[in-house]
Amino acid sequence: MLIHDDARAAALQARRPPAAALETVLGALAERFGDRFSRNRSVLDQHGHTRTQIRLEAPDGVVFPRTTAEVAEVVTLCARHRVPVIPYGTGTSLEGHVNAPFGGISIDTSGMNRVLAVHAEDLDCVVEPGVTRKALNLHLRDHGLFFPIDPGADASLGGMAATRASGTSAVRYGTMKDNVLALEIVTPQGDVMQTARRAKKSSAGYDLTRLMVGSEGTLGVITGITLKLSGIPEATAAGVCPFPSVKAACDATILTVQSGIPVARIELLDALQVRACNLYSKLGLPETPMLFVEFTGTPAGVAEQVESFGAIAEELGGGPFDWATRPEDRSRLWQARHDVYWASFTLRPGAKIISTDLCVPISRLADCVSATQADIAATGLVAPIVGHVGDGNFHLGLLFDDADADEMARVDAFLDRLVRRALAMEGTCTGEHGVGQGKAGYLAEEHPPAALAMMRAVKAAIDPLDIMNPGKILPLDG
Amino acid sequence: MLIHDDARAAALQARRPPAAALETVLGALAERFGDRFSRNRSVLDQHGHTRTQIRLEAPDGVVFPRTTAEVAEVVTLCARHRVPVIPYGTGTSLEGHVNAPFGGISIDTSGMNRVLAVHAEDLDCVVEPGVTRKALNLHLRDHGLFFPIDPGADASLGGMAATRASGTSAVRYGTMKDNVLALEIVTPQGDVMQTARRAKKSSAGYDLTRLMVGSEGTLGVITGITLKLSGIPEATAAGVCPFPSVKAACDATILTVQSGIPVARIELLDALQVRACNLYSKLGLPETPMLFVEFTGTPAGVAEQVESFGAIAEELGGGPFDWATRPEDRSRLWQARHDVYWASFTLRPGAKIISTDLCVPISRLADCVSATQADIAATGLVAPIVGHVGDGNFHLGLLFDDADADEMARVDAFLDRLVRRALAMEGTCTGEHGVGQGKAGYLAEEHPPAALAMMRAVKAAIDPLDIMNPGKILPLDG
Structure with a gap:
């Protein structure tokens, strides 16, 4: 911290x-x-x-x-x-x-919130950076297309590109790095440039698009974004499935991904997070580890996925499955999922919250989440867990009272152990929130000295005056 | 040139x-x-x-x-x-x-050709750079996994990462940029570094992995690669479908992609390329524009895809479909597709060949290919066309006699028009072959001055002595 x-x-x-x-x-x-x-x-x-x-x-x-x-x-x-x-x-x-x-x-x-072009045949669009993901999807609906990346908040697409955001649908559609075709950038020198053409792929030089995605405003200002779009699936099924343990839910996720089931979303909520959602969103779910899942495709394809997933869940002691068949029930379910940040406050009214994220190889996820739960209990903290488990990515909503110095010391030490635990499991200090100021201190632990030196060299080469969002990503004291 | x-x-x-x-x-x-x-x-x-x-x-x-x-x-x-x-x-x-x-x-x-680890649960593996894609897939078969990127040649995975290769399966699985999780790099200073952790996604700093993918050895030597793997699909169907025109075949491709049919491969061969394949691989196909397609998934899913694609093809005057149902027939079909380079020589025995590639937004593909065919005819050249049309990417095998100075002048002028035509259609001078020396002259036409300056700045920052594969990607005279 x-x-x-x-x-x-x-x-x-x-x-x-x-x-x-x-x-x-x-x-x-x-x-x-x-x-x-x-x-x-x-x-x-x-x-x-x-x-x-x-x-x-x-x-x-x-x-x-x-x-x-x-x-x-x-x-x-x-x-x-x-x-x-x-x-x-x-x-x-x-x-x-x-x-x-x-x-x-x-x-x-x-104020830069115009959708400049929708190329339906090419499954892409060009937007200004202030367009939010919900505004874009409203705009696209009549084309039968949508932009799948969904970090929960109605973030701007410029911000999402800048932080390499992802969210619940990344397991199927990837992250912003996979869904940005090209960027318009104002460089630190005030020049305007396009990072790439609108062709779906290119091998013409260094991948400036991917260099800018996730650069958090430290290499230039994103002023335009060409985004890949997807067709709105014909059919959707979503529901919740309880599991006897976090490990069983993670194993079900691994098997699902390994079997090639093209799951659209697969989200883990631990028992405490389910309790928070019950309190906030009136879900009435059993307070046990839970997977929120969504399958999309053709009607027959969805039915097949549902059946395959059901068999996997049952094999791991999960179920019974509770399906949200009506669109409004599905919306309520995902709204509840997106509201976990707010729901968490119900567990400790008046507290503040730290929302942090980590990502580990999926095979280590159950270990990482279980060890974290044990640490939470041992440290005497309140911290529900929710995860984009198909990617090995999970979040923790840590409730704290910043007037209590003793508690803050325990919180700091806990957060430090949390990041180090993920790094020790070949994971990353942030799967999707980005580094900003909060994780800058861990960059030197995650990356070897030569990689950090390369990042500093790139930053200095592109922004020699260090005027672009200084003090973010790279540790200040370097 | x-x-x-x-x-x-x-x-x-x-x-x-x-x-x-x-x-x-x-x-x-x-x-x-x-x-x-x-x-x-x-x-x-x-x-x-x-x-x-x-x-x-x-x-x-x-x-x-x-x-x-x-x-x-x-x-x-x-x-x-x-x-x-x-x-x-x-x-x-x-x-x-x-x-x-x-x-x-x-x-x-x-000689660095060991598969160092296969993490089946995480759907990834770690390989040395000299492992070829065929060797890797042989190694993976017992795990029920495969590495999908297939540029045709049995290239090394280090080379494929360095050139941001893709190929026939990119329409479904993306390119090397989408399938490399992390790289081990020897920097131009001789340091060894890992670009990223093994977590499936990360927002922890600049995307050095993607900066290295496609950098063609100009920023360091790739000495290790962590690759995303995919499950071997349960069922596969492949076949060939004739179309009355290049435009009809391209329109069928656009509709297929737009409909969300998860086509595994969709390749266009123009009539001349079909003739070359008939001569070389004894395919006995009608000499008309042809789509080679492959669908994979569950048996029911494949049947559904086949039906949907059939309806699209018929709507555009294509068909009848010729299915290769037996695995050996499928192998023969894709071997013939991969052998187009060699097949093209049959059209002009004794000639040399230039294999070049371009990529345009898919909506411009039919125009680009048709205009190119007209230009080939007007220039009096022999140049069959084959394309990864789901991505808007196509190749041209231009046969020439380098002892004929007049012909060489026409070839040079033609190649120049070819690239400029793609650039004028918001395309790129190379979709997957890379820049190397051959396309370096077009980099300044494809990218705006500020982007080219940024590439030069990145190169100078990472390799200040300019010892890493000098004279590639960036034009020499800049």
Whole structure:
């Protein structure tokens, strides 16, 4: 966890741009953008980090551009005066990605919210970065197409690309890295570039698209996204299946994936998380480990998947299966799944929550989750677990009282063990939330020195002035 | 096409390492590796480019390491003396990737051919770079798993990762970028690093894996690969379906993909390519545009796909379908498809062949192929076309007589128009063969100046001495 103390405050202060340079930029932006520029305290605070335990570090100004050219103007201005630039989508990221530790200008892309083109024959579309995934799917519905990546929050597609987001449907459709065909980027020098053509694949040079996906605004501002689309499946079946243990549920997942059943979603909730969902979403489920699953395809294909999965679940002592056959029941089920963040608060009213994520090879998942549950119990914490288990990815909603110093010390130590446990199992410190500020300290433990040095070299080569979302991904003290 | 003239020869000579440095390296390697190091003329020539029109530019020495540590030793030595390093797999690449325009040391990875681990539960495996795709699939068969990427040639997996290869099954399984989980790299400084953990997904920092996939040995030597595996499908159906025109075949492909039919392979052969296959592989097919298709899944799922595709084909005037129901008939069919390179020679015995590839958005494919056929006819060339049409990717086997200067001028002009036509249709100059030397001249046309500058910056940051496969991907004169 980030330590906020006098040393950090001094380090941050030392790296802020000179006051005169900052004032020049703020003045120029006010003049150029009028009421699409703000220094209002509440607007500034809203554009810093507002979730979880990471402390707010607000920007000095927020600009609301409407076009790529305007973004390029802002970045060019900031580059000239070496003022940090922090791209902002919907602010739903969880690791402090939108904080401004050295101050600077937040570029709020919410006004860049047009779907520029839908190429139905090519199964792709071109959108501005402020389009949210729900808005896009509403737009696409008449085409019989949808964009499958679903991180839960109605995040902006620019933000989702920047954090390499994924979510419940990644087991079937992959992550943002698999569903972004090309990006339009404003470089740290203020140039506008396309990372790739609209062809479905290419071997023409370094994969700048994938370099930008997951770069969290540290290599440029995403101003346009060409996305792969999928056809809306003909038939859908979803339901919940209880299991006697986390291990049984994980084993059922492994067998499902191994059998080639093209499961659309497969989500584990531990018993505590089920209790939270029962309290918040009135699901009335037995409080035991549970898989939420969804199958899609042709009607016959779905029936076949359901049957195969049923046999696997039964073999592992799971069931009985509770099917949500009506669309409204399915929506209620997935809404409950997406609301686990809010549901978790019911377990400890008044507490704050840290939502963290980890990912391990699926064969290690049951071990990792079981060991984590034991650690939670031994440490005396409340922390329900929910996982995109088809990918070996799980989340933990850790409820805490930040006024209790003793508890916070236990929370910090627990979180540290949690990450180290995943790393020891060939896993990663974050499967989908990204590094931001919260996980930057673990990057050097996850990656070997040569890889971290390569990341630093790439960052320095592309953003030599270090103005693009500084203090994110790469540890500050490196 | 690459111009080989005195100016180029002089430019290459000027960038060769000093003779003394080279001799030091050659002497040290001879002493260290004994009979696993060679300066034999035929071995050197074999390790330069040996296919298509690109002229052979042989390395000065070839080393045959058996371990990552040995590769690191070679690279460290070469870096100390600024001698170029050219990674070599099976030499099946088509754009001069393994040429040594400035001389240097070819690192032949064929002796690093062990499958280090198969994690069946995680659907992944770890291999050395010299393992070929056929050897891997033989190894995996008993696990009920396979590695789906199939570029035709029995290429090494290191080479396939380096060129971002794909092939016939990419429409279903994606390309190497989608099927490499992590790489072990020897950096240009001789350090050994892992690009990522074995977790199925991660948001922990820049995507070095994808940066290395497709980097063609210019950013480091691939010494280990963690690959995603897939389950061997329960049932398979394959066959050929004639169409009245290229457009009808392309439209059938678009409808198939759009309908969400999870086609395993869908390959277009134009009438001339069918004739070549008839001559070479004795297929006895009607000489008209043809789709070779394959469906996999459960028996019921395959039957359903076959029916859906049949309806689409019929709607577009295609058929009758000729099914290869027995495994040996299917093998014969796909062997014939993979042998198109050799089959093409039957159309003009004694000629040489250029195998080139392009990729456009699928909606433009019929236009692109038809315009190309018209251009072939107008230019008076012989050039059958075969395409991974589900991805908008097609190949052209251009037969030529390099002793005929007039013809060569027409060939050059034609190839230039071919690439520019694809670029004008939002396509790429290479969908899967890579840039190498052959397409380097088009990189600046495909990518905007800022993107090309970013690629150069990344290259300079990671390989500041420019020893890693120099003269590939990025144009020499930049």
